[in-house]
Structures are given as C-alpha cells and as structure tokens.
Amino acid sequence: MFGLFRKKKEIPVEPESKKVPVGERRIYVLDFDRTITILHTGALAYGNELTPAFIQRNIKKGFAEFVRKVINSGHGAYIASYSDDANADTVEAEALSGHDLIKCYMDLVFGQDQTIFTTSRKNEAGEIMSKGNIIANNTQDYKQHHLDIILRQEGLDLDNPEDMKRVFLLEDDEEVVRFFMEKGCTIIVPFSASRSADTAATKTLFTSYMPESFRT
Numbered sequence: 001m002f003g004l005f006r007k008k009k010e011i012p013v014e015p016e017s018k019k020v021p022v023g024e025r026r027i028y029v030l031d032f033d034r035t036i037t038i039l040h041t042g043a044l045a046y047g048n049e050l051t052p053a054f055i056q057r058n059i060k061k062g063f064a065e066f067v068r069k070v071i072n073s074g075h076g077a078y079i080a081s082y083s084d085d086a087n088a089d090t091v092e093a094e095a096l097s098g099h100d101l102i103k104c105y106m107d108l109v110f111g112q113d114q115t116i117f118t119t120s121r122k123n124e125a126g127e128i129m130s131k132g133n134i135i136a137n138n139t140q141d142y143k144q145h146h147l148d149i150i151l152r153q154e155g156l157d158l159d160n161p162e163d164m165k166r167v168f169l170l171e172d173d174e175e176v177v178r179f180f181m182e183k184g185c186t187i188i189v190p191f192s193a194s195r196s197a198d199t200a201a202t203k204t205l206f207t208s209y210m211p212e213s214f215r216t
C-alpha cells in the first residue's frame, strides 16, 4: 500500500536544528483529526480515502511549513490522537487507522523516508526499542494518557508549572483543551477553551492564525 506513494519533492530541512536552552524548548502537541486534517477521518480510512490525492487535499495548508519551523527552531512536536489501531479491524476492506493512518499521512506530507513523525518500534519480545512521537490511542481520558507519555519522554514534570507552560496544545476538542489548560499547558487562545478549540478546527489554522502563543 505504501508503495503506491511516490516520494514527494525534497523538503528543505536546515542541516542542523538550532539548539534552544533546555528551559525554553517547547513541545507542540497536535491533535490529528480536524486540527491537522480538514475533514475528520472517522479514525479510519480505506479505499479512495487512502489515495495521495485525497490525503493531500485533506491536510490543512501550512501544516508542513509550521512543523518544519518548529523542528528547525529546536522545538519538539507530537501528534496526540484518539484514532486507534483497533479501528482497522472493524471493516472488511483493507483499512488504516490509528498509528498507521497518521504515519501514512505524514509520509505523504514529508516524504517516505521522513523521520519527523514516527511510531514506536518494538522488538520480537514486544519491548519498545525506540519511542515515537505519534500517540494514537482511543483512551477517552481527555488525553491524559497521551500527556503522560509526552511528559515522560521529554523529562517534564507535571508538578512544575514552568515545565507545563512549555507544552503547547493545538486541539479542536474543547474538553481536551480544558483539561490541558487545567494542567497549566499553553493553548492557542488563552482563557477560552471553546474559542481555542474552534480556532484549532479552522481550515486556516496554520496560515492565517499564527498568534504569539505558537509562533516559533
């Protein structure tokens, strides 16, 4: 299936990402459906929804440039989604969901060899060999699960307000936004979970809406 996708044009990445002082490194946590994508995938895709043309149309303009800017500035990025691997088994057709679906989108955006967004790799014993930055589990816990993994991987402390401020959330689910706000994270539109969520869902999120809070 992945062979269908020809490698996209080379993405210019600066030879070395800038090093930012440890205390200034931001971690951008991006929801997938309706934050990165225009249409909600329903956490499952098959048939025509897996064609490069469909996927390219469904990615918001400016997403790739935004991520490249984040990475080249020395910050980190994660995708935190309720899309779940188990969904692929719910239809007869050859389908992608969860980690595979998001990885498929990212490979199309950044090229087949991209290492900007990766899934975790396990050895034969099922132990995790390398951690990834795509977290896709339908935990329905306001993404506490996702946040826990991110904090652990990034060495951030839930009880340290300065650490939590460095977590920047882009998310169109108001309840998740509210939860991250309560934890002290930085959100797009401060003070209002609903406006933050609405803003994340706009098609022009990465092009026309670039407020101070997530300018790199």
Ligand SMILES: [Mg+2]
Residues within 6 Å of the ligand: 031, 032, 033, 034, 035, 171, 172, 173
């Ligand atoms: Mg969403």
